[in-house]
Amino acid sequence: MSAPIRSRRLARSRNSVFFGVAGGIAERFGWKPGTVRLAFVISCVLPGPQFLLYLLLALFMRSPEKY
Template identity: 45%
Template sequence: MTTTTSPRRLYRPRDNRWIAGVCSGLGRRFGISPNVMRLIFVLSCLLPGPQVLIYLALWIIMPNER
């Protein structure tokens, strides 16, 4: 028996946005609470790296929810 499920798409939802909806979209895609994803992002900003640039790139690349 096979079940067909719709693939989880990567998009920025129109609801539950704080800034651009990137963390909310990533949370929905990976089955994590958007607040947990936001916490992970904020904590990752304490480490050196291009986190803010990646966030901005995802803001541009990820489409809005229809």
């Protein structure tokens, strides 16, 4: 039996905590959602627009109903 094929497109996750962005990124690349969330939280202590990028991804990533 072959492994399921992951979508090549980036979409928010149905299993979401905050908009499903971290879950969608994790599903797309085969990572654990907790790892992506932790990396985002740690990155917020660094200077830069991480929070704005997260909000932009939440707005522009496809919703989970469309896949």
